[in-house]
Amino acid sequence: MLQKKICMLGSFAVGKTSLVRRYVESIYSDTYHTTVGVKIDKKLVQVGPQEVNLVLWDLYGEDEFQKMRWSYVKGASGYLLVADGTRRATFAKALALEEGVRQAVGSLPFIFVLNKADLAPSWEIDAAMESQLVDKGWDVMRSSAKTGENVDAAFRKLTEKMLGA
Amino acid sequence: MSSLITELLQLMGYALCEDRAGRRFALLYDPPGWFQEVWGHQIAGNLLTLVDRSPFLDAFLSEAKEHWNSNAQGPLASGVWVEQIPGGREIPLEARAWQIDGKRILSIHSPQESFQEQSRVLQTARDSVLVHERLLKEIQKKEILLHCIIHDLSQPLAAIKGCFDVLGGETLSAASKRLIELGSQQSERQDAMIREVLQAFAMDIDSAMGAGEAGAPAPNILACAEETVAAFAPLFRSHGARIRLDPRIDRSPHWNVTGEKSRLMRIFANLVENALRHAPKGSVVTIRLEDDAGSVKASVDDAGPGLPKEFKADEAFALFSKGKEGGGKAGLGLYFCRITVERWGGSIGCESLPQRGARFWFRLPRVARSEPVSAITAPAAAQTHSRPHERLAILLVDDDPAILELNEILIEREGYEVTSASSGAEALRAFAKRRFDVVFLDEEMPGMSGVEVAKRIRAAEPPNGKRQIIFAITGNSAKEDQARLLASGFDACFSKPFRPEELFKAAARFSLGTAAQQSATLAEGSAGAESSLLARLGGDAKLLRSITRTFLNDYPAKLHNIKQAIARKNAPALASAAHAMKGAVAIFGADDAVQSAIELQQMGREGNLAKAAATFRKLDESLATLNAKLREYAPPAKRNPSGSARGKHAARKSRHRARPGPRR
Numbered sequence: 101m102l103q104k105k106i107c108m109l110g111s112f113a114v115g116k117t118s119l120v121r122r123y124v125e126s127i128y129s130d131t132y133h134t135t136v137g138v139k140i141d142k143k144l145v146q147v148g149p150q151e152v153n154l155v156l157w158d159l160y161g162e163d164e165f166q167k168m169r170w171s172y173v174k175g176a177s178g179y180l181l182v183a184d185g186t187r188r189a190t191f192a193k194a195l196a197l198e199e200g201v202r203q204a205v206g207s208l209p210f211i212f213v214l215n216k217a218d219l220a221p222s223w224e225i226d227a228a229m230e231s232q233l234v235d236k237g238w239d240v241m242r243s244s245a246k247t248g249e250n251v252d253a254a255f256r257k258l259t260e261k262m263l264g265a
Numbered sequence: 266m267s268s269l270i271t272e273l274l275q276l277m278g279y280a281l282c283e284d285r286a287g288r289r290f291a292l293l294y295d296p297p298g299w300f301q302e303v304w305g306h307q308i309a310g311n312l313l314t315l316v317d318r319s320p321f322l323d324a325f326l327s328e329a330k331e332h333w334n335s336n337a338q339g340p341l342a343s344g345v346w347v348e349q350i351p352g353g354r355e356i357p358l359e360a361r362a363w364q365i366d367g368k369r370i371l372s373i374h375s376p377q378e379s380f381q382e383q384s385r386v387l388q389t390a391r392d393s394v395l396v397h398e399r400l401l402k403e404i405q406k407k408e409i410l411l412h413c414i415i416h417d418l419s420q421p422l423a424a425i426k427g428c429f430d431v432l433g434g435e436t437l438s439a440a441s442k443r444l445i446e447l448g449s450q451q452s453e454r455q456d457a458m459i460r461e462v463l464q465a466f467a468m469d470i471d472s473a474m475g476a477g478e479a480g481a482p483a484p485n486i487l488a489c490a491e492e493t494v495a496a497f498a499p500l501f502r503s504h505g506a507r508i509r510l511d512p513r514i515d516r517s518p519h520w521n522v523t524g525e526k527s528r529l530m531r532i533f534a535n536l537v538e539n540a541l542r543h544a545p546k547g548s549v550v551t552i553r554l555e556d557d558a559g560s561v562k563a564s565v566d567d568a569g570p571g572l573p574k575e576f577k578a579d580e581a582f583a584l585f586s587k588g589k590e591g592g593g594k595a596g597l598g599l600y601f602c603r604i605t606v607e608r609w610g611g612s613i614g615c616e617s618l619p620q621r622g623a624r625f626w627f628r629l630p631r632v633a634r635s636e637p638v639s640a641i642t643a644p645a646a647a648q649t650h651s652r653p654h655e656r657l658a659i660l661l662v663d664d665d666p667a668i669l670e671l672n673e674i675l676i677e678r679e680g681y682e683v684t685s686a687s688s689g690a691e692a693l694r695a696f697a698k699r700r701f702d703v704v705f706l707d708e709e710m711p712g713m714s715g716v717e718v719a720k721r722i723r724a725a726e727p728p729n730g731k732r733q734i735i736f737a738i739t740g741n742s743a744k745e746d747q748a749r750l751l752a753s754g755f756d757a758c759f760s761k762p763f764r765p766e767e768l769f770k771a772a773a774r775f776s777l778g779t780a781a782q783q784s785a786t787l788a789e790g791s792a793g794a795e796s797s798l799l800a801r802l803g804g805d806a807k808l809l810r811s812i813t814r815t816f817l818n819d820y821p822a823k824l825h826n827i828k829q830a831i832a833r834k835n836a837p838a839l840a841s842a843a844h845a846m847k848g849a850v851a852i853f854g855a856d857d858a859v860q861s862a863i864e865l866q867q868m869g870r871e872g873n874l875a876k877a878a879a880t881f882r883k884l885d886e887s888l889a890t891l892n893a894k895l896r897e898y899a900p901p902a903k904r905n906p907s908g909s910a911r912g913k914h915a916a917r918k919s920r921h922r923a924r925p926g927p928r929r
Contacts, residue, residue: 137345
């Protein structure tokens, strides 16, 4: 059985932990609990004939209080780059993190996840910003940990990218 | 290891183990309780396998081995991670790799207390940041809403009160006069209530922002520009572009300006985002700051295609204005910039650059480093035009034809010489031809605002010449609005509805002639029913007929604009056209039509036109009824022979037939 390490990257309060909990445990809470340190979960998935054990590294969100430790990304096969659609600043932070990963460990497969799709009327990230990412050849998905929209799909797509499927 | 040290380490919650072959570790003493909970079942004898239980530790041990092999001094720390044990409890852990006497030692401890403390502090800090972000967004929305409320509610109410004044002077029965008096009182009451609510609203915003209080520090615009560049650099890089601060900026002087930091940052952010939408790959967006005669001019230059030829700079900053390409969102960003900059006594604009690209700029008054923001004072009325014993010449400027006509007649009746203009451009043309004793400017006009007109008049004044008296007529009557208008070059401000007696008082204050002073005295001494406007008009029914004809001439075109906006599903155009109609019909107290116009305006603002056609039909019906009534009051004049667009439209729509009225 294959084992693949996936990192969750993004600014604080974008919903990284909620995405993991929705994906692994199918639960969601509206209350925001900030992540301190690293939490690791596992999920067994089937991609075609291949069984894969995904090891999900839920990293704390980087901000002025906690700086990213790039050694955590070593050994990762891919990552979800998460931004909060309702907070424009998290978009720029995600872009900076993508640059950081490339410098630290080189290019890795990733999916740019615009989370909180359930709050679409309050979004600050507009279609023009989104399409600029698509123009760069990035995989961009709108998700909602609250409703479950595109959560499984994002992890599945990333797994397929990691497997080169 | 001595038993004392072992006991001490146990008490401190540390587990120590030594690296052995095969990714196994030997425990150096009995580990603490939490260790048993996490790794208990991995212990065989005193050897244990750590990595099977913990992918985090597995990854850290790879780093630790490099550390051990490098013979580096001191420990290597893993950082905190969390292990979940059966039952769901989470245990925070931190590992360190040591090299002691050639032995490879791994220490693990559970920093439970410091972890909880760190979690609590970070939770509080991040919650605060989130609340602050939300607050800033809400404030931007509220400021725009506040601005719209002031304009939308005050404008028609001003006209309604004017109409009560006019009707009060008619020869009517005592009962009718009493009803008009009651209506007038209720209008006054409603006006006062609107202002109280808005005042409270404005205070709420200012207290939340920490702005507007005496002693609030003036923001440093250079520091704000630097922060903007730093914040947006990654976003620009991702788009293959670059943002920079003009390296030629002179950093030696202070760059403190009127305003408030978080809103100033929002202005920069809105302009920079706008520039990014048009910046080609490989291009550079530059923020410039220049000293500009007591002000600071900040510019955001992009290398995009520039502004379209037919583009009007003022429209870029209008409410719900959006670019055609790579458009923004709700069309609020640049509008927010305009109302904020103007509130601070500044100006804003845009232009194409000579070679390529566009420049969006704003200008803010420079303040002394220690000067608080609120220290805006009215300019002294220096030298004035003084033509005693002569009729004062007044230039009256308002974009609403009914209000313009009403004020024109009211002022003329007091013996003044009035020239009217319906736009800022028209006012400047009139001003270029001759001088006036007083210029009255409506603050909010499409195209060129009253503030802009005042600034242009001031800019054209010779340094030691006589000062033109300029009065503002505004629906924005909060203290900070008054201060803003005075700082923009106005000599006095009048809240809508305009009352001629206020002019007399102001004219007296500015020593504008004996006649004016006498009028002022008369006005002050004749308070009460007999001082109403129509008493002075002597029951001139021509006045009302004239206003009615103006309305009958104008409203078919307004109705057509609404219909067209609905047909084209153009929500912003519908909001704008319905707003114009609402103001026009409110003068005549046509409640049904006003209600329909309000509903259409709301639909336009919300972008939901599903019920627009049905509401339009109701409006059309109400207007047909109103048309019939008004035609009885204002007997028809000759048909418009000019064949103008307005005339043609009226001819097509017989039940809304326009009547050419004599324009004054």
